[in-house]
Amino acid sequence: MAEQSGLSERLQAIRAQVEENLQKIADSKSIYEYRKSVFDGKVGLIGSLMREMGKIPKEEKAEFGKRVNEIKNWAQEEFEKKNSVLKELEMKKRYEAEKIDITMPAKMRAHGNLHPVTQVTNQLIDIFAGLGFDIYEGTEIEKDYYNFTALNTPQDHPARDMQDTFYLSPEFLLRTQTSAGQIHVMEEKKPPIKIISPGKVFRSDDDATHSPMFTQMEGLVVDEGITLGDLKGMLDEIVQKIFGEGTTTRLRPSYFPFTEPSVEVDVSCFQCGGCGCSLCKGTGWIEILGAGVVNNKVLEGCGIDTEKYSGFAFGVGLERIAMLKYGYNNIKLLFESDLRVLSQIDD
Numbered sequence: 001m002a003e004q005s006g007l008s009e010r011l012q013a014i015r016a017q018v019e020e021n022l023q024k025i026a027d028s029k030s031i032y033e034y035r036k037s038v039f040d041g042k043v044g045l046i047g048s049l050m051r052e053m054g055k056i057p058k059e060e061k062a063e064f065g066k067r068v069n070e071i072k073n074w075a076q077e078e079f080e081k082k083n084s085v086l087k088e089l090e091m092k093k094r095y096e097a098e099k100i101d102i103t104m105p106a107k108m109r110a111h112g113n114l115h116p117v118t119q120v121t122n123q124l125i126d127i128f129a130g131l132g133f134d135i136y137e138g139t140e141i142e143k144d145y146y147n148f149t150a151l152n153t154p155q156d157h158p159a160r161d162m163q164d165t166f167y168l169s170p171e172f173l174l175r176t177q178t179s180a181g182q183i184h185v186m187e188e189k190k191p192p193i194k195i196i197s198p199g200k201v202f203r204s205d206d207d208a209t210h211s212p213m214f215t216q217m218e219g220l221v222v223d224e225g226i227t228l229g230d231l232k233g234m235l236d237e238i239v240q241k242i243f244g245e246g247t248t249t250r251l252r253p254s255y256f257p258f259t260e261p262s263v264e265v266d267v268s269c270f271q272c273g274g275c276g277c278s279l280c281k282g283t284g285w286i287e288i289l290g291a292g293v294v295n296n297k298v299l300e301g302c303g304i305d306t307e308k309y310s311g312f313a314f315g316v317g318l319e320r321i322a323m324l325k326y327g328y329n330n331i332k333l334l335f336e337s338d339l340r341v342l343s344q345i346d347d
C-alpha cells in the first residue's frame with residue numbers, strides 16, 4: 001500500500017539532517033540546545049511528528065506511530081553517542097588544561113609574622129596567664145601622680161632623675177614606666193592581686209640599647225605573706241620557660257623608690273651556661289629586670305592594710321628580652337621595620 005503521507009522520505013530527510021547536524025556539533029552545551037530543537041513535543045523536528053497523527057489515514061496510523069517511535073529511539077541513541085564522545089573530549093581538554101607540573105619550583109608566598117617584641121610579649125602573657133595572672137592595660141598618657149608621686153617618688157625626689165621624662169603639662173606626661181599601672185590596680189581592687197601590665201613607655205633616652213619609646217611589662221602580686229622568696233621562686237620558673245631549662249636567677253641589691261628591698265635580677269647566661277662569653281661579658285650573668293618587695297608607703301597610699309598584706313613587683317624591658325633571646329646587638333633593629341631582620345624571627 002502506497003503511503004499517502006510521504007513518511008519514508010520525510011523520515012529519511014530528518015535522519016540525514018540530524019546526522020549532519022550532530023556531526024557539526026563540537027561541545028556539550030550546543031548538543032543540549034540542539035536536543036531541544038529535535039525532541040520538543042511542540043516544535044521539535046521529531047518530537048512534533050506525533051501531533052500529525054490526526055491527519056494520517058486510519059489504516060496508516062499504526063505504521064506511522066511505529067516509524068516515528070523508531071526514529072525517535074534512533075535519534076536518542078545518536079544523541080547519547082555524540083554526548084559521551086563530547087564529554088570524553090571535554091574531560092581530556094580539562095585534564096590537559098589543569099595538568100600540574102610537579103617538577104616546577106614552587107611559588108614562594110611572602111608570609112607575615114609578628115614583630116619580635118610582640119612575640120616576646122605574647123610568650124610572657126601566656127606564661128603569666130598560666131600562673132593565674134590577670135592583664136591590666138594602662139594608658140600611655142598618665143598623670144604625674146600615678147607615674148611618680150604615688151610610687152613614692154614625689155616632686156624633687158632624686159629618683160625622678162633616673163628617668164628623663166616627656167612632660168605634656170605639669171600634671172600630665174608620657175608614662176616612663178608601666179609601674180604607674182600598679183597604683184591604678186591597687187586603687188580599683190583589693191588583695192589578692194596578681195596582675196601583669198604590658199605596654200609602651202617613653203623616656204628621652206637614645207643609644208644602642210635605649211630607645212625613646214620601648215615596651216615594658218609590669219608585674220604585681222599583693223596577698224597575705226608575700227615575700228622576696230616568692231618573687232625569686234616565680235622568676236626561676238619563668239626564666240626557664242623563656243631562655244631554656246637550667247637557667248636560674250640571682251638577685252642583687254638595688255634601689256627603686258617603690259620597693260623595699262629593691263633588687264636587680266640577673267639570669268645565668270643561657271649562651272655559655274655561666275662560664276663567661278661575649279653575651280654575658282665574661283660574668284656568666286645577664287641583667288634582665290628590676291624588682292622588689294612593694295614599699296609599704298605605696299601600699300598604704302592605696303589604702304591597703306600593710307599589717308595584713310605584702311607584695312612583690314617587677315618591671316621588665318621587652319626589647320631587652322627580645323635582643324637577648326634573638327641575638328640583636330642594637331635596639332634600633334627592632335624599630336627600623338627592615339623585613340630582612342624582622343622576618344628571621346618566627347617563634
Ligand code: DAH
Nearest residue numbers: 177179290291292313314315
Ligand atoms: N619601673 C622600673 C623601671 O622602669 C622597673 C621596676 C623596678 C618595676 C622594680 C618594678 C619594680 O615594679 O619593683 O626602671
